[in-house]
Amino acid sequence: MTIPVVDPDLVELAASVFADATDGNLWDTLEQTGLARLAVAEDAGGSGGSLLDLGAVLVEAGAAAAWAPLAETDLGCRLAAAAGLEVPAGPLTFALDAPLTVDGDAVSGTLTRVPWGRSAAAVVALTADSVVVLDPATATVVEGTNVAEEPRDTLSWSAATAAVAPAPEGAAAEFARWAALSRSLLLAGAARGALTRAVGYAGEREQFGRPIGRFQAVQQQLALAAAEVAAGGAAAESAARVVVRDGIAAPTAQLAVASAKVRTGQAATEVARIAHQVHGAIGFTREHDLRLTTTRLWAWRDEDGTDGDWAARIGDLTLAAGADGLWSLVTA
Amino acid sequence: MTQTLSRLPALTPPAAELPARAEALRAEVREFLADERAAGAWTPRSDVWLSGWDEDFTRRLAARGWLGMTIPAEYGGHGASPLDRYVVTEELLAAGAPVAAHWVADRQIGPSLLRHGSEAQRRKYLPGIAAGEVYFGIGMSEPDSGSDLASVRSRATKVDGGWSLTGTKVWTSGGHHAHAFFALVRTSPPEEGKRHSGLSQLIVDLHADGVTIRPIPLLTGAHHFNEVVFDDVFVPDDMVLGDVGSGWGQVTGELAFERSGPERFLSTFPLLAALVGELSGADLGPAGRRELGSLVARLWALRRMSLAVAGSLASGEAPELAAAVVKDLGTRFENEIIDAARLLVSIPPDPGAEGGYARLLADAVLHAPGFTLRGGTNEVLRGIVARGLGLR
Ligand SMILES: Cc1cc2nc3c(=O)[nH]c(=O)nc-3n(C[C@H](O)[C@H](O)[C@H](O)COP(=O)(O)OP(=O)(O)OC[C@H]3O[C@@H](n4cnc5c(N)ncnc54)[C@H](O)[C@@H]3O)c2cc1C
Numbered sequence: 189m190t191i192p193v194v195d196p197d198l199v200e201l202a203a204s205v206f207a208d209a210t211d212g213n214l215w216d217t218l219e220q221t222g223l224a225r226l227a228v229a230e231d232a233g234g235s236g237g238s239l240l241d242l243g244a245v246l247v248e249a250g251a252a253a254a255w256a257p258l259a260e261t262d263l264g265c266r267l268a269a270a271a272g273l274e275v276p277a278g279p280l281t282f283a284l285d286a287p288l289t290v291d292g293d294a295v296s297g298t299l300t301r302v303p304w305g306r307s308a309a310a311v312v313a314l315t316a317d318s319v320v321v322l323d324p325a326t327a328t329v330v331e332g333t334n335v336a337e338e339p340r341d342t343l344s345w346s347a348a349t350a351a352v353a354p355a356p357e358g359a360a361a362e363f364a365r366w367a368a369l370s371r372s373l374l375l376a377g378a379a380r381g382a383l384t385r386a387v388g389y390a391g392e393r394e395q396f397g398r399p400i401g402r403f404q405a406v407q408q409q410l411a412l413a414a415a416e417v418a419a420g421g422a423a424a425e426s427a428a429r430v431v432v433r434d435g436i437a438a439p440t441a442q443l444a445v446a447s448a449k450v451r452t453g454q455a456a457t458e459v460a461r462i463a464h465q466v467h468g469a470i471g472f473t474r475e476h477d478l479r480l481t482t483t484r485l486w487a488w489r490d491e492d493g494t495d496g497d498w499a500a501r502i503g504d505l506t507l508a509a510g511a512d513g514l515w516s517l518v519t520a
Numbered sequence: 521m522t523q524t525l526s527r528l529p530a531l532t533p534p535a536a537e538l539p540a541r542a543e544a545l546r547a548e549v550r551e552f553l554a555d556e557r558a559a560g561a562w563t564p565r566s567d568v569w570l571s572g573w574d575e576d577f578t579r580r581l582a583a584r585g586w587l588g589m590t591i592p593a594e595y596g597g598h599g600a601s602p603l604d605r606y607v608v609t610e611e612l613l614a615a616g617a618p619v620a621a622h623w624v625a626d627r628q629i630g631p632s633l634l635r636h637g638s639e640a641q642r643r644k645y646l647p648g649i650a651a652g653e654v655y656f657g658i659g660m661s662e663p664d665s666g667s668d669l670a671s672v673r674s675r676a677t678k679v680d681g682g683w684s685l686t687g688t689k690v691w692t693s694g695g696h697h698a699h700a701f702f703a704l705v706r707t708s709p710p711e712e713g714k715r716h717s718g719l720s721q722l723i724v725d726l727h728a729d730g731v732t733i734r735p736i737p738l739l740t741g742a743h744h745f746n747e748v749v750f751d752d753v754f755v756p757d758d759m760v761l762g763d764v765g766s767g768w769g770q771v772t773g774e775l776a777f778e779r780s781g782p783e784r785f786l787s788t789f790p791l792l793a794a795l796v797g798e799l800s801g802a803d804l805g806p807a808g809r810r811e812l813g814s815l816v817a818r819l820w821a822l823r824r825m826s827l828a829v830a831g832s833l834a835s836g837e838a839p840e841l842a843a844a845v846v847k848d849l850g851t852r853f854e855n856e857i858i859d860a861a862r863l864l865v866s867i868p869p870d871p872g873a874e875g876g877y878a879r880l881l882a883d884a885v886l887h888a889p890g891f892t893l894r895g896g897t898n899e900v901l902r903g904i905v906a907r908g909l910g911l912r
Contacts, residue, residue, distance in 0.1 A: 380528065390911060391910065401912075407903065410905075411906050412902065414845065414908075414909060415845045415849050417531055418532045418849075419822070419845075420821075421532060422532045422824050422828060426824035446813075446817065447816070447820035454814065495810075496810050500806055500809040500813055502817055503810060503812040503816075504809060506813065506816050507804070510796060511796045514793050514796050514816075515789070518819055519823070
């Protein structure tokens, strides 16, 4: 079997875009380079890349703490396309389990903690039985953030006109998985970003007349963090591969995505802790960049399903498999 | 405050998929194991690759073609891919089958002989390894040389037609059953500033004159470890493995095989399966389901990492850093299973039970200290990772 690979040039391109752009012009650069809708089909206005391409770019975005709704735009496009709806150009966002009332094409209700809600061109929301495409410009917006200061806004509509279509069969479970998979890839990247900083700092900062990275106690801590980065990265990448191989609806994808979200969440906690410990007080300041990755690790581990939520689902799958089915479950 | 960031090295090889052929093989192994279980041939145990010595079982595996799988047919093997072998070994370990007798020979001696052995050495040992008739130990550690393996003091001096060997090896797993081991010994003094020079691997017949093997009981009293004393043991020239003086490079290559396999996270899997059995039908509650689920998530991730390392080894690479990472995480995971088992089920460990949960837990608890020591301690592995990160 040939193993699908990601083009290294794409990863380089993404890394340089994230490194060079400012928060203000990043989205425009993403659109110009075709990264903004990388895995969206070409006839739907995207670049036609694969899920693995997108995965690699999300890892880079996480590592660079990129200020852009890349995962949200991909999900918005995916959800709208699944329902046969058109979406406008520009950055998108999405909402699952949306408690909205849909009456013909008039939509009312409030969505909380919508990522990037204030600046999205459209919100693609999945209610119990519909997919709706809403315009945030017609909403009352109350701005909020997550602990990484990324926008998480409350948007309310009252009989706003929206594009509406019936929700596809199984959409709630499948899109929860898409969201968790994207978040896992971002987490894997942010963990790598935090470790990169910590290793770099350990090589530069001197105490007792030598770089702190020469002390074995510091080395052992960084090695533990590296193991977490490796495990989170492998889990997220493998989950994306299982989804490519079997499809998001497959039972194997359920375990894979849940495991990726739990494992990257566990890694987030450990890597953020160690990266801060190695940085000492300077890493605890606003002016230092370490917080850009560590606050994202703290925010993202609890978004799109907490570690606990997904772990409980794996617990259910495990109990359903039973003692004799556990090994088959893990190796499927 | 911005900092210029250099890239980290790749911490894991790219994800690997098993070929369809390997999955067909998996089904065959499962059927074989189910038949063995149904016939009551053995009871699933924790840490079987250390303590499940069963030569009849080993020969039954050989009869199925599941030993020496990667050894070419001309030496009595099966010329299969390392990924096929991976599938067979992970199935055997997950089932808690008694694989200790052939473990070392099949895992590292076969590959080392293929890489460094002379034609005569290959002809002498490989067919017996593939047939499940010839067993090997590991002759690395000494009383004063553990983590600092290069400090070994066993010495071979040149005599007519061979070498005269004197010294002591310890912690030799299964040495009392094994036919031979590769002893890492000093054949010349180290060159100035090169402490890894002057070491060689000798193939020592454990029944040779001058070899004394004494048990070193484990904390349970079980006979697993041995002390192997060489008193002027004659080792003929044609039993030097590879080149005289290249022992260090060869032994590090051997460790790559020793460090990265599924046995580094599956030693207590049979306990996890039994735990799930105890919990099925019980009212576990949300906290318990999360505890169980997060353990299975770790297992899933570890197996994918281990497969990636296996895929990389199969394509001829030596992913030392990734293997160290998997072993560090995997051996800690083996302990985490014990913690979860104790947290979620209130059945105390019973070393006297015939089988079942209480016995699996007892064996796991009593063997746990070894998980993070054998094959290179976790601290030493983290040192390898730190070096990979450029810190030392
Ligand atoms: C179950 C089991 C089976 C074994 N089977 C075999 C066998 O068949 N053949 C064989 O040759 N050997 C075997 N061994 C031996 C094994 O390889 C050694 O135990 C291991 O290499 C550690 O050496 P040591 O026990 O002497 O501990 P030491 O090296 O003395 O280490 C003691 C402690 O100090 C720490 N330490 C040492 N050096 C450093 C350092 N540089 N930095 C940080 N911490 C350090 C270690 O991590 C450890 O915690 C076996 C061991 C076990 C437990």
